[in-house]
Amino acid sequence: MVLLEYDAILGLQTEQVADYASMRMFASVDDAPIEGDEPLDTILSLFSDPERAPAELTQFDLAYLQALYSTGRNAGDAALSRAASRAYRRNVFDGE
Structure with missing residues (x-):
């Protein structure tokens, strides 16, 4: 529940609100930006940076969800990060 x-x-x-709620329900994520990091293009910025928030799930969001559901339940952060990076590259550069 969100x-x-x-x-x-x-x-x-x-659509922004629905995509934000979906991302929060499907993935255990923290939408608070990390100080000093370049902001990501993600629907999770809807409340932390509303001026820059996208209109819908981004390629990054979709890649993260693909990685989350393609890795095992016990996959560590590093494995999830690698899987998300691969999915993002595949989606963006291969046009999947």
């Missing part, structure tokens, strides 16, 4: 404050979603696109 709970969102009504006032927080006012003015946002329905």
Whole structure:
């Protein structure tokens, strides 16, 4: 279950809110940016950086979900990161 404050979603696109909620439900992720890191193009920035937030799931989001569901339950962070990187490259550069 994902709970969102009504006032927080006012003015946002329905698809943005739905994609954000989906990402939060499908993946155990932290949407808080890490200081000093270059911001990622992700729907998870919807509330932390609304001006830069995309209109829908991005190629990065999709690659992360593909990696999450293609790696084993016990896969560590490094394995998930490698799988996400491979999926992203495949999706973006091979046009999948």
